Amino acid sequence: MGATHLPSTEFDGTELDDQLEAQAEATLGVPPTEMVQLLGPDGRMGTDSVFSEYAERLDAEKLRGFYADMAAIRRFDQEATALQRQGQLALWVPLTGQEAAQIGSGRASQPQDYIFPTYREHGVALTRNVDLAELLKQFRGVSNGGWNPKDTNFHLYTLVLAAQTPHAVGYAMGIQRDQRLAEAQDVEGSAEPKAAVMVYFGDGASSEGDVHESMVFASSYNAPVVFFCQNNHWAISVPTAVQTRIPLSNRAKGYGFPGIRVDGNDVVAVHAVTEWALEHARQGNGPVLIEAFTYRVGAHTTADDPTKYRESSEEALWREKDPLDRLEKYLRAEGMADEAFFAQVAADGDELAAYIRKSTYESDAPDIRTAFANTYVEAHPLVAEELAWFEEYSAGFAGEDEGEGAGR
Amino acid sequence: MTTMTIAKAINEGLRATLSNNPKSLLMGEDIGPLGGVYRVTDGLIGEFGADRVVDTPLAESGIIGTAIGLALRGYLPVAEIQFDGFVFPGFNQITTQLAKMHSRSNGNLTVPVVIRIPYGGGIGSIEHHSESPEALFAHTPGLRIITPSNPHDAYWMIQQAVACQDPVIVFEPKRRYWLKGEVDTESAGPAEDPFKAHVVREGTDATVVVYGPLVPVALAAANAAAEDGRSIEVIDLRSISPIDFDAIEASVKKTGRLVVAHEAPTFGGIGGEIAARISERAFHSLEAPVIRVGGFHMPYPVAKVEEDYLPDIDRILEALDRTYAY
Ligand SMILES: Cc1ncc(C[n+]2csc(CCOP(=O)(O)OP(=O)(O)O)c2C)c(N)n1
Secondary structure, eight states: OGGGGSOOOTTTTSHHHHHHHHHHHHHHSSSOSSOBOSBOTTSOBOOOTTTHHHHHTOOHHHHHHHHHHHHHHHHHHHHHHHHHHTTSSSOOOOOTTOHHHHHHHHHHSOTTSEEEOOSOOHHHHHHTTOOHHHHTHHHHTSOSOOSOHHHHTBOOOOOSTTTHHHHHHHHHHHHHHHHHHHHHHTOTTOOOOOOOEEEEEETTGGGSHHHHHHHHHHHHTTOOEEEEEEEOSEETTEEGGGTOSSOGGGHHHHHTSOEEEEETTOHHHHHHHHHHHHHHHHTTOOOEEEEEEOOOOSOSSTTOOGGGTSOHHHHHHHHTTOHHHHHHHHHHHTTSOOHHHHHHHHHHHHHHHHHHHHHHHHOOOOOHHHHHHHSOSSOOHHHHHHHHHHHHHHHTTTTTTTTOSTTO | OEEEEHHHHHHHHHHHHHHHOTTEEEEETTOSTTOOTTOTTTTHHHHHOTTTEEEOOSOHHHHHHHHHHHHHTTOEEEEEOSSGGGOGGGHHIIIIIITTHHHHTTTOOOOOOEEEEEEOOOSOOOTTSSOOOHHHHHTSTTOEEEOOOSHHHHHHHHHHHHHOSSOEEEEEEGGGTTOEEEEOOSSSSOSSOTTSOEEEEOOSSEEEEEOGGGHHHHHHHHHHHHHTTOOEEEEEOOEEESOOHHHHHHHHHHHSOEEEEEEEESTTSHHHHHHHHHHHHHGGGOSSOOEEEEEOSSSOOOGGGHHHHSOOHHHHHHHHHHHHTO
16 A cells, blocks of 8 residues: 555656655555445444544434434435425525435535535535525525524535536635644634545535546645545446546545545445544645445436336335435444434424525525625626616606516 | 427437537536436437537636647547536636637637537526527627527538537527427438528518527517518527627518517617617618517516426517508
């Protein structure tokens, strides 16, 4: 592992090369390249030389919390899908199957960390206390965001694939600078807890140039960023094999930082690996790539038809690796949760669904004037001119079709 | 003559292209077994195989860049961009490479790449799925840009785009994919030059120039105006670069009034170019300034208010009223 696996170079023995090799040994050697798994599909806890230690930190309450979160977000997902079917949402992006990858990683983050999601990270949003009703606004077509990222350090969803990855690295570079400034000033008692950034993207998005450039920057500046790739096996209809010939986690080596492949349906392992990675980043050791090996059980979106491109037997195989089932088995076997707990989780889910349904029905079309107002921060003559035209034009319809055409 | 939708017409046009040109190939995200998110390439991979209908990695710069390489090697790539808002990772390849290769090589190299982009709003979708970025491309010398508005044009224009030696971007009006019409698939070749405009409704009092998704809107507005006794001529531009100014000029010389409408923001848009040119060419024929109708200077708004944003029949009628007010 490490230096011995690096190809020999004709510069052997030069100072630069020594440095690179030492660096490579320090970062590439840890942790193992095979897939990390702790809680297997049979509900039994295995061991791992590096990560078992992290799993041991989890008490029964934490584990029950993971289960409750995963169940809540699955219920939310079902409700949103139903709302889309009823025409209440323009589109829905389901996450069923990916609960462990999202809850495990999200719960490993700390409040001071900043998260850049793509568009399927509803579970991570839950762990960051984003109001899930606000999250639906984008899919209802009443907002292009919905929540204030500053409240939760959970950034807005991004629909242009991979576009958020360089933002994450830049944000991490900012954290790095702030820390240096704070250290230089050494103001007593002002030491903020160290922070890191985590950015989510899919196996498909990993092909975009932005991901490559982000990784180069992250590596060049040793930025405190964790790249969290959810490999759910499909980019709409295109299998991961079209994006990569090797496990995606291996790519990290080429950039000079650790890459870890983790069983993405194992909430305990995901949590452990993410905790390790965020800690690694916060301590100034630079970026980490985590590949959560998971599966999108349902359609890509409610507009998609997976029967056109994949066998249902594949779905069935992955359902056997279900993240909720295996934690349930474990909790029951260890006597950490009883029937009453699971009944409570189900009841909480129904309550969440009712809240989501109600708030969606109540979430009305905005006024287009808000879009005029938010295009620029400062006054802009063209916007003012067009708004004035719009007001005059709308006034011409006053009294007609009362209630029709928002904003008129 | 066969009746079909625009989506089906493009599918048939691509099928004819793949059959007639062994060196043509399609490439893009999800265009294989899925048949594209709009099913425009439905069934083609089964007929022509994965070498001719290539499901690419998810990377627009990669798609356009490799299409350029294939074209340099004598192939005829037709690249699909999934949605208007996702063309930008490939923007660099289109504007700095594709558009300029012929000129930079002193005419020695040709890159006959075709890029298909579904565009425009009105489908109630979320961010980046409803934009009209045509002016950004039209501003780039070296590209040709066309946009069909009916199935017959859709069928023929895609084939003409592939036959063209220059790079051609085909903006496909996605909210009209399901619009049906007659297509003449029998004739040996297209009757019309894809870069020429069509007068789709004759009139004498004012001219409305539109393209792509707004053509049916302008026709409906012209019908409504007719009830008030106004005779409106409607021109379907068909080509955004080059623009058939001769056709517009001839119409304006007849009607004396011009309204240009598009979904893209008015500022810096195609309408401004038309207004400027026609003011130069037909100043003395104009009874009123050229009026533009377009989107506002804001990011494409959320679906629930897109009706307030998109030019509709009322907006075109209001613009006509303004021209008559002079
Ligand atoms: C730049 C860009 N190109 C294309 C798309 C259209 N698109 C939306 S999701 C998707 C597949 C994404 O797959 P992946 O990155 O694996 O994430 P997943 O949806 O599976 O979570 C595509 C092609 C897009 N949103 N952005």
